[in-house]
């Protein structure tokens with residue numbers, strides 16, 4: 001059975017044409033799938049019964065609910081989904097006063113093996129389809145409460161470009177969920193071919209996971225540095241600096257790890273490296289609650305690091321880690337619990 005959920009308008013047009021229906025029916029189909037988020041073909045009452053019956057032979061809606069929900073003491077929720085190929089993926093919902101952020105996964109596992117990341121320890125399992133990425137949003141009962149989206153869950157979004165771009169198209173198009181691209185941030189470790197396409201074709205915000213401004217040291221933590229060096233990525237940002245002059249945001253993610261990247265030397269190099277870019281550095285202390293050997297820094301150390309950057313004219317903020325007790329915090333999504341249950 002082919003799934004309708006996750007199809008773009010042009011893909012729906014093909015399905016409608018195959019069914020002998022007029023092209024405008026594709027728009028109606030999209031409205032039922034996304035704006036109205038219906039769960040059955042029968043609910044699509046402005047499509048003829050004959051067409052719905054024909055559709056039902058080969059298609060299903062294809063939205064599936066999470067198989068588990070974990071709730072943190074701080075109200076962060078983690079959702080576990082099983083994919084069609086029987087892998088597990090997770091997403092996290094982080095409510096915070098009037099803002100509530102959904103963190104989405106784009107791959108089952110990840111091939112880049114960043115040393116501090118639990119997903120990286122799983123290895124790569126599969127690419128998620130646009131429907132599977134979007135399902136982490138569309139299947140949530142309280143999805144109307146989500147105000148912001150970050151692609152910072154399992155996987156490297158720019159390594160799954162076709163699914164990512166389709167997902168963003170459905171999220172931001174009038175015929176889809178009609179969300180503003182300013183509510184969506186895509187995070188990357190700097191996959192250059194994907195970055196070039198993303199910068200050209202999307203208006204969503206971008207977050208670059210830097211974590212160390214020295215190439216050699218970054219490579220020891222993040223093997224991706226050997227393929228896509230940070231200096232090439234930053235040169236690309238500087239070449240495209242005009243894209244970030246308006247409301248579109250470029251941020252640098254920097255996880256502070258004790259003794260690894262938290263010294264004055266690192267802060268000074270960050271200032272030098274990002275000079276000339278309109279950007280912001282998001283600091284977060286490493287989550288120590290894993291089997292991995294690193295530790296986060298104290299609040300005071302994070303504040304000192306932030307204050308130094310700010311004093312040099314580089315905007316920096318500290319992001320609080322959330323959902324640590326349910327392994328929903330940054331770098332902790334790994335679907336480990338589900339695999340252990342098998």
Ligand code: SF4
Pocket residue numbers: 110111112113114117118119120121153154155156189
């Ligand atoms: S940090 Fe991102 S790119 Fe690195 S291993 Fe984890 S999911 Fe993959």
